[in-house]
Amino acid sequence: MPDLHGKRIILGLTGGIACYKSAELLRRMQDEGATVDVVMTAAATGFITAATLQALSGRPVWEDAWDSRMDNRMAHINLSRGADAILIAPASTDFMAKLAHGLADDLLATLCVARGAVPLLAAPAMNHEMWIHPATQRNAAQLRADGVTLIGPAEGQQACGETGSGRMMEPDQILRALIAFFQPKVLAGRRVLLTAGPTSETIDPVRVLTNRSSGRMGYALARAAAEAGAQVTLVSGPTALDCPDQVTRIDARSARDMHAAVLPLAAQADIFIAVAAVADWGIRNPSARKLKKQPGAQPPQLDFVQNPDILAEVAALPQAPWCVGFAAETEDLHAHAQAKRQRKGIPVIVGNLAQHSMDATDTELIIFDARGTHPLPRQGKLQAARQLIGWIAGHLPETHAAPIG
Incomplete structure (x- = not known):
């Protein structure tokens, strides 16, 4: 049986060139049996289209907190109910700051704040100077303290031509981390x-x-x-x-x-x-x-x-x-x-x-x-x-x- 059989995952995309990796991640999660609902920020649509992700997922893609496809126009509530996890990949510097401070000014941010007990995972993706900035490191520490699982980031060459930490993990690495998240922690601390x-x-x-x-x-x-x-x-x-x-x-x-x-x-x-x-x-x-x-x-x-x-x-x-x-x-x-x-x-x-x-x-x-x-x-x-x-x-x-x- 695939490792994510029966799981429903909300895949959130924020602004960053690493959005191109999210298409592969989406397909890989589906290969492992997951049902994936995609939620995008406005910045994410500048890097990859909703049409691409809808074609890959076979499901509607959500961008607007006031989307009329929801009868009660409460996508920020309805989408997370029944989800097994929310995975933000890529998670930009700006979006990590929003999460750390509980800001809720778009559909994805509001959904994360209103998620209740649904686990939240995030794969940071940004220029290495942005990642090592003290404010970003404070936000990352706060997210971990709040129970958010951070996946990465990795080190390597970045789209800007610089090299360092901040690169989003590859889709197969994020997928393995997601699968591992769901495994019972029967040897925790051993x-x-x-x-x-x-x-x-x-x-x-x-x-x-x-x-x-x-x-x-x-x-x-x-x-x-x-x-x-x-x-x-x-x-x-x-x-x-x-x-x-x-x-x-x-x-x-x-x-x-x-x-x-x-x-x-x-x-x-x-x-x-x-x-x-x-x-x-x-x-x-x-x-x-x-x-x-x-x-x-x-x-x-x-x-x-x-x-x-x-x-x-x-x-x-x-x-x-x-x-x-x-x-x-x-x-x-x-x-x-x-x-x-x-x-x-x-x-x-x-x-x-x-x-x-x-x-x-x-x-x-x-x-x-x-x-x-x-x-x-x-x-x-x-x-x-x-x-x-x-x-x-x-x-x-x-x-x-x-x-x-």
């Missing part, structure tokens, strides 16, 4: 440490031993944990995946690199989720030069050394986080997963069959704990990650559940 992806063990300067892990499951869990309100640190092996929003990523290459990154952080975490496919063995003495193939010569003999067991070491710490392991097996999943859970001394392990999920975008997970098994349905990895995060939040012991101070 610190989550994850590992994800493969490790890469050096043979020589150009060759490595690695595995087929894509990192998708670990990255999906990092996103789901951040959506659930957690402070998330992701220690990642080599992967081309983008770091999820609101997640701190630390790159690691080998199993020993990952071990060195994880151990200092583990004692400060409430939850440790070990998803990475960590190599059991590394090369004792990798060659400093590329190993050449010589006619008639024997292949090089690799001398292996056992890598540290990151999950077992974290679980054995005096102030250990609540540990969740992963077991990707090819056979006898139940027996191997439970044996691994007991061997590593952890309360929970999540298992799947590698041949059915390693190259796929969906997965079928089974949760193993001391009480038995808890299977999840086959579904997309992000959906599975959200369900697993919900399960973890519901089973987190009180001793590991203290919110961030």
Whole structure:
């Protein structure tokens, strides 16, 4: 099911060149199942037409507080009733000032003041000097204090030719923030440490031993944990995946690199989720030069050394986080997963069959704990990650559940 299925969103546009991004944002929200009503300020119509947004949304576009299409001429009241959220994108300097001071001199501003309990989100968009101006920063702080969720702004090149903060976030970033807003904050105030992806063990300067892990499951869990309100640190092996929003990523290459990154952080975490496919063995003495193939010569003999067991070491710490392991097996999943859970001394392990999920975008997970098994349905990895995060939040012991101070 799309992430915004059944949601009705009011998309407000204020004056700024970033209005061109709002057309893409509108379509992307619809792709995720949302019904979108567009409200524009007079300044916004100078950058994009109401006809364009009406054609894209398939619904009337609203500009005038006295619009006679409303029988009672109360669009500022009627539009917000039944809405799930109001999203202002772009939110100009002027409109942020209006919101911060409760001004209501046009339809969109009046609608925001009269919205009642409807959540309000805003994506600032302005020249970087306007964004860093003390008045704008005071207004932004006031909006946050009033419960408004600010999305961005980003840094980068601006339409004026200058570069700096104030650029509106891209449509896909705003969409992810909107989706995250609606996710239950079941891990609010928790610190989550994850590992994800493969490790890469050096043979020589150009060759490595690695595995087929894509990192998708670990990255999906990092996103789901951040959506659930957690402070998330992701220690990642080599992967081309983008770091999820609101997640701190630390790159690691080998199993020993990952071990060195994880151990200092583990004692400060409430939850440790070990998803990475960590190599059991590394090369004792990798060659400093590329190993050449010589006619008639024997292949090089690799001398292996056992890598540290990151999950077992974290679980054995005096102030250990609540540990969740992963077991990707090819056979006898139940027996191997439970044996691994007991061997590593952890309360929970999540298992799947590698041949059915390693190259796929969906997965079928089974949760193993001391009480038995808890299977999840086959579904997309992000959906599975959200369900697993919900399960973890519901089973987190009180001793590991203290919110961030």
